[in-house]
Amino acid sequence: QSALTQPASVSGSPGQSITISCTGTSSDVGGYNFVSWYQQHPGKVPKLIIYEDNKRPSGVSNRFSGSKSGNTASLTVSGLQAEDEADYYCCSFAGSRIFVLFGGGTKLTVL
């Protein structure tokens, strides 16, 4: 089973919005409502920012939002701030045999 597909990098200017895609198949992303997103700053532990496709854990900024269409999930970061510069990973439930798949990660650069 291949990892979920994410763009290697995205960039945006402060105040702008960016979207990171995460493409899978009907056996993972498109088959369940269990896509999560993680933010990881250099040298730090990954942090859960979106779960179950579009839910935000308590304490996570509402500038982060998740959505999904078919086999592609998306993370949108609005009102970009310098502190948003980090790596972002998507993750999906993939059924009882595969169970968990991660995306390859996307480096977000705030210009």
Next chain:
Amino acid sequence: QVQLQESGPGLVKPSETLSLTCTVSDYSARSGYYWGWIRQPPGKGLEWIGTIHLSGSTYYNPSLNSRVTISSDTSKNQFSVRLSSVTAADTAVYYCARGGGSVGVDFDFWGQGTLVTVSS
């Protein structure tokens, strides 16, 4: 606030078995959750290794399935991973994490991670 802490050797020889333990605070928080191991090779992305539920069910990454075993010791608030026949490709930061949600793939609490280097 659930806290997790990985422990184990930081250096393992090729062909040997990597063994790590995760100690979880707040025993009551363990109930109903899944507990996973995730690794990250230097400069690379996250890779799920496997997950255990307190019911005893285990789930493994198919690419590692033949080499990995995850177990738990509830009396010690711990769960562990063993990865056999390691090579340099297994060099990574290893994280333990709590899997929330109905299928345990919302990793909401993580340990700090421990770097394991495979080298002779």
